[in-house]
Amino acid sequence: MVVPVPTVLREEQIQVGDPNIFERIDAYSAPRLVEYFDTNPCQARVYRLEQAPSAAGAADESRESARARAQALGVTIEDAFTVGEYDILILSAEESAGLETWLTENDYRIPEGASEALAPYLAKGMKFFVAKVNLQAFEASGVQKLRPLMMAFESDHFMLPIQLGMVNAAGPQDLVAYLLSPHGRIDVSNYRTVKIPSNVNVPEFVADDFADVYRALFRRSYQREGENVIFLEYAWDMSWCDPCAAEPLSLEELRQAGVFWLHDEDVWAPNVFLTRLHVRYTPEKFPEDLMFTVTDERENFQGRYIMQRPFAGELDCEAGREYVESVRERQEHEAQVLANLTGWDIDTVRSRMGIYDPLVSVRPWWERVFDSFR
Secondary structure (H helix, E strand, O other): OOEEEEEOOOOHHHEEOOOOHHHHHHHOOOEEEEEEEEEOOOOOOOOEEEEEOOOOOOOOOHHHHHHHHHHHHHEEEEEEEEOOOOOEEEEEEHHHHHHHHHHHHOOOOHHHOOOOHHHHHHHOOOOEEEEEEHHHHHHHOOOOOOOEEEEEOOOOEEEEEEEEOHOOOOOEEEEEEEEEEOOEEEEEEEEEEEEOOEEEEHHHHHHHHHHHHHHHHHHHHHHHHOOEEEEOOOOOEEOOOOOOOOOOOOOOEEEEEHOOOOOOOHHOOOOOOOEEEEEEEOHHHHHOEEEEEEOOOOOOEEEEEEEEOOOOOOOOOHHHHHHHHHHHHHHHHHHHHOOOOOHOOOOHHHEEEEEEEEOOOOOHHHHHHOOOOO
């Protein structure tokens, strides 16, 4: 892994994190399916939530000879240390071709010609955080999967470098960014940010296929917007949620996520605003890194999709006949909405839905009259 950073990081500024924290944030902010149930129309809301599923080896040379070779290529190893299961180097370089050569010689899997992508970061005076998995340390750690790496640093530029990640990409890359702030929503200043389509009614079968539905919806929205926008999937004050797809993070979990400004007395109402951004990017459509800006906007938003379950029992009144027709009209509207959002064939959507066809048995009026005397 090669990541541009604005300054030389000390060992104390890098840690391995708890992957459960990312899973908790993802569960809390993921686009969700909300389920409502119709009441019996002959007698006159409950909801349930489901969440979208929501992504070697040591160097052959000794450390001393590695530094000498690096110096010959104009690369300086500013620091070297091991954190958890990772061997980490902090590099600076005089020119991008020398840095590309050094990375290739040291088994970093970057494609030929990567110097073109490295050059803009060198021109800005940035350093490079590079990491490899230390297999011995990984085995000794007892963990089953690689843990996330956490870096803490200060910078005048609130940005996320994405250009290097596209150099050896076989196709579009997907990135979900969770941004936490004591102020408000975080936007991208150099690309358009648009809200993912939300608050629409969808057919009942979506409950069994929500992951595929959302993938198709995202792809369709991505294409319609010109493939060069950032999608806002969630923006919410983390002191509350309605409805909650998962329990809000505790004060300790927020601290583990990097929220350093909270105090113990904030436990009941932590001042944390979460922004979830989703971007699918290619070199042609995203020629610049993502530049973020903090706003004071605290309007809440979530990717939310609604299933309205029809009444499942027997209908025994005239209003029941009207209700059946209204549900069928609603189903047709839901089919059209889903076909439009996903690009799926409308007839295929209709065939998967099924037609609402409950038993409607209306008793004669005189039986209902005499019931009142019993």
